[in-house]
Amino acid sequence: MKKLPFLLLIAAVPLFVACSQSPAPNIAATTAILAPVKLTIEAKEFSFSPAHTTVKVGQIVEVVLKNAGVTMHDFTIEKIKLKDKSVSHGDEHVMDTASGMDPDQLPVHVAAATGHVGDVTFTPTEAGEYEYYCTVAGHKVSGMVGKLTVVAP
Numbered sequence: 001m002k003k004l005p006f007l008l009l010i011a012a013v014p015l016f017v018a019c020s021q022s023p024a025p026n027i028a029a030t031t032a033i034l035a036p037v038k039l040t041i042e043a044k045e046f047s048f049s050p051a052h053t054t055v056k057v058g059q060i061v062e063v064v065l066k067n068a069g070v071t072m073h074d075f076t077i078e079k080i081k082l083k084d085k086s087v088s089h090g091d092e093h094v095m096d097t098a099s100g101m102d103p104d105q106l107p108v109h110v111a112a113a114t115g116h117v118g119d120v121t122f123t124p125t126e127a128g129e130y131e132y133y134c135t136v137a138g139h140k141v142s143g144m145v146g147k148l149t150v151v152a153p
C-alpha cells in the first residue's frame with residue numbers, strides 16, 4: 001500500500017487596516033471649545049463620592065453614576081439651567097408617588113440599580129452652586145447630597 005503525503009497549507013493572512021487618519025485639528029478652533037469632562041460619582045448608603053465637584057459654564061459634563069450600594073440610587077439636579085436637554089442612560093426609576101414628583105422630568109436625573117452604572121450628560125449655562133441628591137425616599141435626608149459648582153470658563 002502506498003501512502004501519499006498530503007500537505008495542507010493554510011496561509012492565513014490577517015489584514016489589519018489602521019484607520020488613524022483623523023482630520024488635522026484646527027488649533028484655534030479646538031482651544032476655544034472646552035473639553036468635555038467625565039465625572040465618576042460613586043453612590044452608596046448614604047453618600048456620594050465625591051460630594052463636591054467643579055465644572056465650567058458651557059462644558060459638556062458627563063456624570064457616570066456607579067452604584068456601589070445595596071439599593072437603588074440616583075443622581076439628580078432639580079434646579080439648574082442647561083443648554084438643551086440632558087441625556088441619560090440608566091435604570092428605570094419608579095416615580096415617587098408620595099411626593100408626586102417624577103424624577104425623569106427634572107433637568108438632570110439618572111438612576112442605577114445595585115452594581116449598575118448610569119450616565120447623564122448635560123451642559124450648564126450659568127455659574128453657581130447646584131445641589132445634587134438622590135431622590136429615593138429618605139436618602140437625601142440620610143446624607144445623599146452633594147454640590148456641583150459651575151464656574152465661568
Ligand SMILES: [Cu+2]
Pocket residue numbers: 072073074134135136139144
Ligand atoms: Cu439613594
